[in-house]
Amino acid sequence: MGVLNNIFKWIILERIKEIDDFSKNPNAKQTRLMNTLLQNASNTEWGKIYDYKSIRNYSEYSERVPLQDYNSLKPYIERMMKGEQNVIWPTDVNWFAKSSGTTDDKSKFIPVSKESMMDCHYKAGKDMYAMYYNQYPNANLVDGKSLVLGGSHQVNKLNENSYYGDLSAVLMQNLPIWAEAKRVPVLSIALMDNWEEKIEKMAKAILKHKVTNVLGIPTWTTILFRRLLDMTGKNNISEIWPMLELYVHGGVSFNPYRNLFKELLPNGNMHYMETYNASEGFFAIQDSPGADDMLLMLDYGIFYEFIPVDGTLKQAENAVSLEDVELNKNYALIITTNSGLWRYKIGDTIRFTSKDPYRIKISGRTKHYINAFGEELMIENAEKALAFACEHTNSIVTDFTAAPVYFSRDGNGAHEWLIEFEKDPQDFQEFIRHLDETLKRLNSDYEAKRFKDMALQRPIVRKLNKGTFYEWMKKRGKLGGQNKVPRLSNSREFVDDILEFAGEKY
Numbered sequence: 001m002g003v004l005n006n007i008f009k010w011i012i013l014e015r016i017k018e019i020d021d022f023s024k025n026p027n028a029k030q031t032r033l034m035n036t037l038l039q040n041a042s043n044t045e046w047g048k049i050y051d052y053k054s055i056r057n058y059s060e061y062s063e064r065v066p067l068q069d070y071n072s073l074k075p076y077i078e079r080m081m082k083g084e085q086n087v088i089w090p091t092d093v094n095w096f097a098k099s100s101g102t103t104d105d106k107s108k109f110i111p112v113s114k115e116s117m118m119d120c121h122y123k124a125g126k127d128m129y130a131m132y133y134n135q136y137p138n139a140n141l142v143d144g145k146s147l148v149l150g151g152s153h154q155v156n157k158l159n160e161n162s163y164y165g166d167l168s169a170v171l172m173q174n175l176p177i178w179a180e181a182k183r184v185p186v187l188s189i190a191l192m193d194n195w196e197e198k199i200e201k202m203a204k205a206i207l208k209h210k211v212t213n214v215l216g217i218p219t220w221t222t223i224l225f226r227r228l229l230d231m232t233g234k235n236n237i238s239e240i241w242p243m244l245e246l247y248v249h250g251g252v253s254f255n256p257y258r259n260l261f262k263e264l265l266p267n268g269n270m271h272y273m274e275t276y277n278a279s280e281g282f283f284a285i286q287d288s289p290g291a292d293d294m295l296l297m298l299d300y301g302i303f304y305e306f307i308p309v310d311g312t313l314k315q316a317e318n319a320v321s322l323e324d325v326e327l328n329k330n331y332a333l334i335i336t337t338n339s340g341l342w343r344y345k346i347g348d349t350i351r352f353t354s355k356d357p358y359r360i361k362i363s364g365r366t367k368h369y370i371n372a373f374g375e376e377l378m379i380e381n382a383e384k385a386l387a388f389a390c391e392h393t394n395s396i397v398t399d400f401t402a403a404p405v406y407f408s409r410d411g412n413g414a415h416e417w418l419i420e421f422e423k424d425p426q427d428f429q430e431f432i433r434h435l436d437e438t439l440k441r442l443n444s445d446y447e448a449k450r451f452k453d454m455a456l457q458r459p460i461v462r463k464l465n466k467g468t469f470y471e472w473m474k475k476r477g478k479l480g481g482q483n484k485v486p487r488l489s490n491s492r493e494f495v496d497d498i499l500e501f502a503g504e505k506y
Contacts, residue, residue: 005142008129016129019287022298023357027323034058034303037336046076046088046342060323062305062343067319067334069345072110076340080111081158089113089340095174096158097167097279099376099445103504107444110279112170117340120300121171123280124275125179127246127297131287132273136245144243145209148172149202150215155191165191167279184209195220196452203227213246218257219373219455221247222407225264238267250275251374253490263409276362281337282344284360288488293353294359298322299324306331309349309366321342327352333367364417368488373406373413373455379487381439389434395423399469399485403495405460414457417499420464434463464502472501 022029042052048066076088085092094416096109133139150168157163167190185205192198202224214221234240240361254274276284276294281302284294305319310331317332333348335341345407368379386397398420425431436459439448450453468487486494
């Protein structure tokens, strides 16, 4: 093990003391953080509207400031993107993370302040390594490179002082020199828009390096690994990089990819770490080997609230703070951040597996969705695309559901749609084309994954006989009342069950 690795480990493990501190005093840490955020923003336009200077406790904060979503904050963010400052956050905000949009927008733009970069995202990056070295004292990441698979959008200029891009692109553009020196590929390749060309150039560029750890969503990582195997003729990635020992993943569920990665990386020393991050912030890190939950990070400049959610995704009226949460109960996540997102509904649901320390699992979204490949396909996107396809093929959809078709070693992913028509399309292939193209227009993340079929192939659409959904729901005892056919699912549970049922019946 090299000297640099030992020095790095000694420095990075100092952070474990601070993590232990907030784990032992979580509620006090969150209360101090809320007060600091309110004080810092008290002279902003937003802070004056809600008189932040007079707020004394969480109860007053939650009563005075309404819950927000992207649409309610959008007018303020748009002004910031044009160059206005001190609107919802006191320091200058010149960077915006582009992510998949809301009902009305193809994309949304999340402000990324200097505080959020340093005290949240970059801090989380160091914490991942601190936790890893704490778990595996003989780890050696420094004697090789970190392979980072970033987003699909370059940094773009909004005006003289403002820029936007995928969060990963924004963060890479602002990395300190020491961190940039340990990352591959070079920035000019990492920030390329054309994924086909990007994967090719990335594969050629990184083969000459010793890679010890990889960070990225499983979708693009799998595509890159396949290309590396094609170029080298090797049987697996461990033959190319024998020092590779850590894969950090997040953004989508890793369960469908687990067996595939065991084939690609048969190295017995390979370790996996799950993280929970988004454009809005970095929230949790897996801090225990083999665990399926993550430690909620409480000192990243994010104050947390939680709204109880029942099995029908109906939300309670009032949020609760960290000290009042219950185990194994679903909550919609609400965040207040050091980028000026105040009581912001992020759209995810989580549940607590532990309160000492606070550990969580992502349980879903507050809306139906598919996010198996980072595409974040929401129900609003699906319904609009189906309506457009029906209108242009003179057809009528009675019921539908959709789910992912997962990656195999040799095949890319896709979405599989089961549709029951009241009136069949005049041209079925044209219906599929309209569905696919409209989804691309509505959702920038879906569009990126569909680029030249590199991650997502063309949708697979299956016509079901009339009455199939009704009979399937009847079989499950789910007729009537609030029971509905599940529209979008991030697993194949419903789709496979319906296909099996339809095959037996017909």
